[in-house]
Amino acid sequence: MSLIGDILEELMEKSLSYKGARVNLFGVPKFKNRSYDSISSTLYRLRKKSLVENSSKQWYLTPTGREYVKKKTNTLKYFLNNFPKNAPKNLMVMFDIPEIKKAEREWFRWHLKKFQYLMIQKSVWIGPSPLPKEFMDYIKEIGLKESVKTFKLSKGYKK
Secondary structure, X not given: OOHHXXXXXXXXXXXXXXXXXXXXXXXXXXXXXXXXXHXXXXXXXXXXXXXXXXXXXXXEEOHHHHHHHHHHHOOOOOOOOOOOOOOOOOEEEEEOOOHHHHHHHHHHHHHHHHOOOEEEEOOEEEEOOOOOXXXXXXXXXXXXXXXXXXXXXXXXXXX
């Protein structure tokens, strides 16, 4: 995880401290593998973005910072590949996911690769069918159903 993620995650939790430094259960400093300058400059950048504040030598998350951490931790679901290795590629998936849903689009492409789909064009993929029901239900749940079209091929695709 990045230093930013480590710091924000640490500030989100209530943790132990010793002489103002955050420590684990055994009293070992949490950021012992990071230089003071690196931590200091990262905290400065986080404060400029209004994600953290400092009062009486104690750092804490602002409401904006808490919302940011919640958004980052509520990631998209992960689905397993249940297709056999040499499954016939007989389903075409076409999609046009808007730029405002860039994270969802990248997640969708990543899963298509994982499901052994081949990219014909950036938004046209061919692979085994049918896509898992749980996957299709989740696509509907996150609002991508209208942006994704599937077509069953009469013959399997051979590359």
